[in-house]
Amino acid sequence: MNLPYAEPYKTKMVEYIKPSTIEERKQWIKEADYNLFNLTSEKVFIDLLTDSGTGAMSDKQWAEMMVGDESYAGSQSFLKLKETVKRITGFDYFLPTHQGRAAENVLFSVLVKEGDVIPGNSHFDTTKGHIEFRKASTLDCTIDEAFNTTVYHPFKGNVNIEKLETALKNNPKNNIPFVIVTVTCNSAGGQPVSMQNIKEVSKICKKYHIPLIIDAARFAENAYFIKIREDRYKEATIKEIVKEFFSYADGMTMSAKKDGLVNMGGFIALNDEEVYKKATVYNIMFEGFITYGGLNGRDMGALAVGLDEATEFDYLETRIKQVAYLGTQLVEFGVPVQQPFGGHAIFLDANKFVPTIPRDEFRAQALAIELYIVGGIRGVEIGTILADRDPFTHKNRYPELELVRLAIPRRTYSLNHMKYIASVIKEIYATRSEAKRGYRIIEEAPIMRHFTVKLEKITD
Structure with missing residues (x-):
C-alpha cells in the first residue's frame, strides 16, 4: 500500500498572519x-x-522551558545539553553560544589569522564574513555539478577532492588553519555531503595534519539524505549516521536555530582540549560564562530535546x-x-x-x-x-x-x-x-x- 505522507504531529496552537494587497x-x-x-x-x-529560529517547538520542548535551571554557572540545563551533544556528536568538549555566527566568532578568534586561507564547500555568508573580517580568505572547493541547477547529482554539496588536495599540498606559507565543510551546503542550494566524501576529506586533512571542522547547522537533514541516497546506510538510524559522520571531523560549529529546533542557540564542539581552552577565553569575552554562553537555562533544555527530535x-x-x-x-x-x-x-x-x-x-x-x-x-x-x-x-x-x-x-x-x-x-x-x-x-x-x-x- 502506497499512502501519501502525513505529518507526525498535530496542531496545538495557531498564530494569525495578516493578508495584504x-x-x-x-x-x-x-x-x-x-x-x-x-x-x-x-x-x-x-x-x-x-x-533559522523560525520553526515551531514541540510540547516536550515547551515543557523543558518550564524546568530550566537558570544558575549562572554549572546549571543542570547546561549539563543536560552537554550530555546530549556528546551522545549525538561524539565530541568531548562543548561550549554553548547564542547562535551559529557567535560560535564562528569564538572559534575563528582562536584559529584564524591575517593571511590565512580556509578551503571549504561554498562557505556561507557569516562564515566568509568572519574569515574576511580577520583579513583571511576562503577557497571554494565545491564540486562543479553544484553550479548547474539542471544536472542531477545526489550530493551536490560534496568537496572536490582533487582541488582540496592541491590546495593543501601547495601550501608553502603553512597558512591553512583548518578545512570547513558545511552540511548541508546552503550556498549551493541546501545540498548534502555524502559519507564517502567526508571520509575522503578527512583522510586528506589527516595526511597534511590540518583539522577538519563541520559547519553543522543542518547536520540532521544531511544525515537523512545519506540514509536515502547511499545504499550502505539504508538500514542505519539517523543517530548512527550522525555519529559516524562527526567521527571524521575534529570539531564543529552549530547554529542550533536550524536542526536544533529552537528559536535561539548554538554551540562549539571539539576533540582538541587545547583549542577548547583557548576558545573558553573568547566565549567568556563575547558570549558569557562557559556554561551558558549567552543562553538561558530553559533555552539549553529545549535545545537538548530538539537535538533528539531532529535526529529521528x-x-x-x-x-x-x-x-x-x-x-x-x-x-x-x-x-x-x-x-x-x-x-x-x-x-x-x-x-x-x-x-x-x-x-x-x-x-x-x-x-x-x-x-x-x-x-x-x-x-x-x-x-x-x-x-x-x-x-x-x-x-x-x-x-x-x-x-x-x-x-x-x-x-x-x-x-x-x-x-x-x-x-x-x-x-x-x-x-x-x-x-x-x-x-x-x-x-x-x-x-x-x-x-x-x-x-x-x-x-x-
Whole structure:
C-alpha cells in the first residue's frame, strides 16, 4: 500500500498572519529601500526569509522551558545539553553560544589569522564574513555539478577532492588553519555531503595534519539524505549516521536555530582540549560564562530535546518531503530550480528565471522583490548582493549561481501554504519576459552587506 505522507504531529496552537494587497506591498517594500530584511513581520504573509529560529517547538520542548535551571554557572540545563551533544556528536568538549555566527566568532578568534586561507564547500555568508573580517580568505572547493541547477547529482554539496588536495599540498606559507565543510551546503542550494566524501576529506586533512571542522547547522537533514541516497546506510538510524559522520571531523560549529529546533542557540564542539581552552577565553569575552554562553537555562533544555527530535527519521522525512512537494510543484510548472531539491529550502535559479535583467542590477534580488509584491512571500537573495565585494579590488563578486532561497520553517506551514507559494511563482514565471530592469545600491555596509543594504529601482 502506497499512502501519501502525513505529518507526525498535530496542531496545538495557531498564530494569525495578516493578508495584504499588492498596492500595500509595493509601498512597503519601497519604504524598506527594497531590502526584504527591512520589512516588519506583520507586512509579510508567508515568511521564507530563513529557516533559522523560525520553526515551531514541540510540547516536550515547551515543557523543558518550564524546568530550566537558570544558575549562572554549572546549571543542570547546561549539563543536560552537554550530555546530549556528546551522545549525538561524539565530541568531548562543548561550549554553548547564542547562535551559529557567535560560535564562528569564538572559534575563528582562536584559529584564524591575517593571511590565512580556509578551503571549504561554498562557505556561507557569516562564515566568509568572519574569515574576511580577520583579513583571511576562503577557497571554494565545491564540486562543479553544484553550479548547474539542471544536472542531477545526489550530493551536490560534496568537496572536490582533487582541488582540496592541491590546495593543501601547495601550501608553502603553512597558512591553512583548518578545512570547513558545511552540511548541508546552503550556498549551493541546501545540498548534502555524502559519507564517502567526508571520509575522503578527512583522510586528506589527516595526511597534511590540518583539522577538519563541520559547519553543522543542518547536520540532521544531511544525515537523512545519506540514509536515502547511499545504499550502505539504508538500514542505519539517523543517530548512527550522525555519529559516524562527526567521527571524521575534529570539531564543529552549530547554529542550533536550524536542526536544533529552537528559536535561539548554538554551540562549539571539539576533540582538541587545547583549542577548547583557548576558545573558553573568547566565549567568556563575547558570549558569557562557559556554561551558558549567552543562553538561558530553559533555552539549553529545549535545545537538548530538539537535538533528539531532529535526529529521528519520521520527523526528517516529513520535513524534507514538504520541501520536495513545493519543488515538485514548481518543476511541473516549468520553473527553474536547483535540483535535486535541498533539505531546508527551494532555490529559484534567477539566471534562468529572469536572464533579461542584467547581473549588475541584481536579478536574484529583483525576483525576490517581485515574489513579495505579488504574493506577500518573503524569500532571500543568495547571489551577488550576498557575495559582497572583493575585499581587495572592492568590485562586486558575481557567483556562478544567482538564487532566490525559499527557506521553509520547520513544523510551521501547511500543505496549502506550499500550494499558494507555488501558484504565486507560477504567475510570476508566466510574465517573466516583462522583467527588464533591476536595482542599484545606494548604501551598503563594508561586510555582509545584504542584511542592511539600501536599493533603488532602476526605471530609466
